[in-house]
Amino acid sequence: MTKYRKAVVLGGSGLIGSRVVDRLRKSGVEVVSASRRTGVDTLTGEGLDKAFTDADVVVDASDVHSFDKETLRKFFTVSGENVARAEVAAGVKHHVTLSIVGVDRIRGNPYYAAKLAQEDMASQSGVPFTIARSTQFYEFFPTIAGGFTTGSVVGLPNALLQPIAADDVAVALVDIALSPPKNGPVYIAGPERDRFDRWLTRVFKLTDDPRSVEVDSKATWFGATLENDSIVPKQTDYSGHLKLEEWFATPEAKRALLGDRYAEAVAAIEQERET
Numbered sequence: 539m540t541k542y543r544k545a546v547v548l549g550g551s552g553l554i555g556s557r558v559v560d561r562l563r564k565s566g567v568e569v570v571s572a573s574r575r576t577g578v579d580t581l582t583g584e585g586l587d588k589a590f591t592d593a594d595v596v597v598d599a600s601d602v603h604s605f606d607k608e609t610l611r612k613f614f615t616v617s618g619e620n621v622a623r624a625e626v627a628a629g630v631k632h633h634v635t636l637s638i639v640g641v642d643r644i645r646g647n648p649y650y651a652a653k654l655a656q657e658d659m660a661s662q663s664g665v666p667f668t669i670a671r672s673t674q675f676y677e678f679f680p681t682i683a684g685g686f687t688t689g690s691v692v693g694l695p696n697a698l699l700q701p702i703a704a705d706d707v708a709v710a711l712v713d714i715a716l717s718p719p720k721n722g723p724v725y726i727a728g729p730e731r732d733r734f735d736r737w738l739t740r741v742f743k744l745t746d747d748p749r750s751v752e753v754d755s756k757a758t759w760f761g762a763t764l765e766n767d768s769i770v771p772k773q774t775d776y777s778g779h780l781k782l783e784e785w786f787a788t789p790e791a792k793r794a795l796l797g798d799r800y801a802e803a804v805a806a807i808e809q810e811r812e813t
């Protein structure tokens with residue numbers, strides 16, 4: 539492990555960022571959690587210079603929620619430029635970008651194109667870097683299911699998925715952040731690999747979701763045609779240990795998958811206990 543004293547987590551209030559902030563603090567590093575709610579806006583550059591003062595390492599776990607190609611491209615490239623400029627000025631020793639397995643392999647998905655541009659900004663900045671490419675988070679399953687639902691049927695691409703719990707991603711990112719820069723990619727993935735439809739069948743069984751699941755050979759990954767192994771890693775440097783069903787045992791995981799139905803489920807369990 540490298541001896542870093544101060545870290546900045548961009549997107550420190552997010553799903554992954556908040557977990558990275560907690561774990562870095564527990565490891566004894568001083569951490570700035572940076573996002574718009576703490577006065578740091580990567581898109582305008584506001585607050586970056588102050589946040590990066592004396593920082594050794596920066597973990598970028600920020601994100602923008604949009605389906606618009608131009609909004610995505612702008613967020614990741616303009617933010618990438620602003621972050622790189624501020625890091626060079628502050629003498630940051632290690633930049634970590636949280637990216638996605640497959641960004642360099644698939645075409646036609648605007649989000650992946652924007653993430654690839656973000657990776658390029660980080661690798662060309664002159665700051666020593668590591669690109670941490672992760673597979674999909676378990677917490678992302680409701681978005682996946684929603685994106686492929688027509689009526690009561692979920693028609694999914696004929697491809698493999700190797701998802702991972704957000705907690706396991708955070709463990710990997712902290713290790714990556716405190717290790718020497720790789721100046722290249724490392725790969726983070728979950729403990730099991732299976733086809734999309736089999737994953738969604740497991741998720742729906744856990745959440746009592748009545749939708750039926752099928753393989754749709756015409757389904758694209760938000761615009762990109764997938765090969766069998768387009769979004770699973772060829773090598774795994776960091777493997778998550780939590781299997782889907784073990785992960786789902788925690789209230790936080792239940793809340794992530796059940797959404798609005800979580801409160802209902804808790805009330806039903808409490809009523810069952812009382813009777």
Ligand SMILES: NC(=O)c1ccc[n+]([C@@H]2O[C@H](COP(=O)([O-])OP(=O)(O)OC[C@H]3O[C@@H](n4cnc5c(N)ncnc54)[C@H](OP(=O)(O)O)[C@@H]3O)[C@@H](O)[C@H]2O)c1
Pocket residue numbers: 548549550551552553554555572573574575576578579580581582598599600601602636637638639653672673674675678
């Ligand atoms: N979903 C997946 O399965 C998956 C898989 C692999 C990799 N990833 C990558 O993982 C990363 C983190 O995802 P996540 O789900 O943890 O994100 P998230 O929960 O949506 O959090 C996004 C964070 O970005 C911050 N943010 C948004 N706009 C900002 C701005 N202009 N300036 C500064 N901060 C800003 C937000 O805080 P404020 O609102 O306070 O600004 C928030 O802290 C993403 O880059 C994504 O590409 C995701």
